[in-house]
Amino acid sequence: MRILGISAYYHDSAAALVEGGKPVAAAQEERFTRVKHDAGFPRHAIAYCLEEGGCDLGDIEHVVFYDKPFLKFERLLETYLATVPRGFRSFRTAIPVWTKEKLFQKALLRRELRKQAGATDWNGSLLFAEHHQSHAASAFFPSPFENAAVLTLDGVGEWCTTSIGHGVGRTLEIQREIHFPHSLGLLYSAFTYYTGFKVNSGEYKLMGLAPYGNPRFVKTIMENLIDIRDDGSFWLDQQYFNYCTGLTMTSEKFHELFGAPPRRPESPLTQREMDLAASIQAVTEEAVMRLARFARKSTGERRLCMAGGVALNCVANGKIRKEQIFDDIWIQPASGDAGGALGAALACWHQHAGQPRPEINGCMDHMQGAYLGPAFSDEAIQIRLDAAGARYDVVGDDGVVPATADLLAQGRAVGWMQGRMEFGPRALGARSILGDPRSPSMQKTLNLKVKYRESFRPFAPSVLREEVSDWFDLDADSPYMLLVADVAERRRRKMTPEEERLFGIEKLNVPRSEIPAVTHVDYSARIQTVHRDTNPRYWALLSAFKQRTGSPVLVNTSFNVRGEPIVCTPEDAFRCFMGTEIESLVVGNCILRKEQQNPELARDYKDRFALD
The missing domain is CATH 3.30.420.40 (ATPase, nucleotide binding domain)
Known part of the structure; x- marks a missing residue:
């Protein structure tokens, strides 16, 4: 049985395909349209999921939307009626959109689905899950736990803003909710x-x-x-x-x-x-x-x-x-509305169809490291880079990791695009910009010259899972960059009395540890543990960097500039490379150096995207 989950029409539209109770493919629409937080119908994401699953819409048994529009409309009406006349301005803005489109979402969804390949053969059902049911399902069912407490928190779904649930096997019961406007x-x-x-x-x-x-x-x-x-x-x-x-x-x-x-x-x-x-x-x-x-x-x-x-x-x-x-603790890597698409599909599989969960080993989850997006073969990469006018060297599978480790050890910022794209807001070593964490200037350089974003924003460390406790106050898996822990005491640098007296943004340029580029001003770090079984090439890169420098840690930030969605295709990666001060780009087995590129292809990326 194949189930397609959809989230759309608020922010972060996405699609996810589930087969046999496991995610096969999932992606946000923004990655294809290049519009940050794209809220439109995720037709590109759906097309990708179907292609990745080797099927078309005619092969889908259920399509599931991630919330219930009528309940949401009920909440809006009750809120406006309870706040008359103060809410009239907001009411006047929202109601035309609802009466024209959102209130009739079932018909709108069917109309959009009819544009997908294989739609003429589709006779499956269109279902709707409640918003926090989708969140809870996305949290529990892909987790490595047979039973668990389930906590969901967001702005608002239909009425619910916070829920506590209990998952046991294939059952998931919401036991308690807090409702809008308390959020x-x-x-x-x-x-x-x-x-x-x-x-x-x-x-x-x-x-x-x-x-x-x-x-x-x-x-x-x-x-x-x-x-x-x-x-x-x-x-x-x-x-x-x-x-x-x-x-x-x-x-x-x-x-x-x-x-x-x-x-x-x-x-x-x-x-x-x-x-x-x-x-x-x-x-x-x-x-x-x-x-x-x-x-x-x-x-x-x-x-x-x-x-x-x-x-x-x-x-x-x-x-x-x-x-x-x-x-x-296990946290869904696509915890926002995008992940609701996956949760809706999983809720359908387990709670509507009554199907069992895949085998759980209590260790690894079913998210495949969140690498659920598109990948490109080496042949496709070269064809696309050629069409973009890129100049590159091709190295074998055995050469790309040592060559990239050398570039990083030389202090170069490297765009790194490998394998399947991540699902969720974090770059996890598939669509990343990487750097040397030992450099005291790397944090400022990446913020101001590469990402074009505010200088105060911290960067995350990727670290070999085997080495995490030697560098951070953490000895646990954090594959999705969703846990913060302090840099280990032995890795910190003692500050001078003058530096201790600094306050606020003045702290920014004071190196605080052996890895200053990923050490926040309070000695904390947002950690990604890298596992050999979920991302072997990235794990090998960290290992090679450690061999050269002694550090099993790299700076890892998303491959984009401020206001731009994370890159998806080789063309996206090349455009971002040519529009920023990224010095090297590694796409598959192709290595690009900025000094070798045609200067006429340079772009001004600083003001290309609307500020986030």
């Missing part, structure tokens, strides 16, 4: 908006900014905005927010409470924004910790699965692990 995701997004970043995109920036600040607003937030109970349930005072009734996240009362209007986007950051970021991060961590403790107590389980946009807050995830609330 940790929307609270965090309100501060994202207030500090001048883009909602549904800039939350990563807020998390990265937090270590520069002092959490001096925690008491203000806890006494005015949110009431968090011991069991993790919470309540938000809607006087301070505008997302129910207006077109912004925060109200004038919110601005009065914090003494200023929202920061203007792209204006200089001040210590105040850093302190706000530190404060809301601390509050979020406290709420998540209480929810995790209650999930442990209410389910009796020793393992936890997580999904939803808030589950991408890797700092909070790291705190759950550090506190040892659970023996083990």
Whole structure:
């Protein structure tokens, strides 16, 4: 039985194909259209999934959408009616879209599906899963656990914003929910908006900014905005927010409470924004910790699965692990709405069709390292690079890893495109920009000259799984870059008294460890453990780099510039290479050096994409 899952029409549209209870293919639409967070119908992603699965739509038994539009419409109407007349402006904006398209999504989906190959032979069913059911299914069913507590947290689905569930075998029961307008995701997004970043995109920036600040607003937030109970349930005072009734996240009362209007986007950051970021991060961590403790107590389980946009807050995830609330944690790598496509398909397989889970070994999950996107043969790569005008050297399978390790050891920034593209927001060594973590200037160079993004944003380390505990305060799998832990004490550099007195953004250029390019200002790092069985070539590259330098760690950031989706094809990789100061590019077995390229093919990538 083949099942196709779809998420669309809000943000991060995606498609996923499940066969035999396992993901066969999954991808976000943005990777094909090159439009960040593309919310349109994922026709390119669907076409890819069907091609990868060796089938067409006629071979699909069920197509499953990741949420229920009528329930969402019910929530909108009830919210507007409860807030009359304040919500009229928002109502006037939203209702025409719903009455024209979204309310009749079943017909819209069928109309779009009829454009796919094999649609004339399709007589399968079109099903709808609830939003948090999709999140929970994406968390539990691909996990390596036979039973587990399941925690989902995001902005909002239909009504639910937070759920605690219990997974046992092929059953998954949601035991408790918190409903809109009370939402940790929307609270965090309100501060994202207030500090001048883009909602549904800039939350990563807020998390990265937090270590520069002092959490001096925690008491203000806890006494005015949110009431968090011991069991993790919470309540938000809607006087301070505008997302129910207006077109912004925060109200004038919110601005009065914090003494200023929202920061203007792209204006200089001040210590105040850093302190706000530190404060809301601390509050979020406290709420998540209480929810995790209650999930442990209410389910009796020793393992936890997580999904939803808030589950991408890797700092909070790291705190759950550090506190040892659970023996083990597994987090869906595509925790946001894109992963809802996969969750909807898996919910159909197990909960609708009643099919068993694939064999679970308690160690490796069923996500294949999240490498579920397109791959390109060496022949296809060369044809595409030739058409783009690239100049390259071809090396054998045995030559690409040592040649790349040499480039990295020389201090060069390397674009690295190998194998199947990752599913989810993180680059995991298939579509990555790599660098030497020992370089004290690499973090600033990559941010300002390659990524064209804010200088304060940290980079993640990829580390050989076998070596992780020697370099970080972590001895566990973190294959999806969703856990934060500190750099090991023995790897840190003692700071001078003058450096200790630095505050906020002044800390940025102070080397803090043997691997300064991936050590944040609080000595933390967002860690990816690299496993030989899921990405053997990337594992071999880290091993070769260690042989040359003694470091089993590389800087790993996504292969894109600010505002651009992660590259998908060899052409995408070459364009980004020629539009930035990346010095070398390795695509399959092809090695490109910037100095050898035709200068007429250079592009100005700095302002090519809308800022995120």
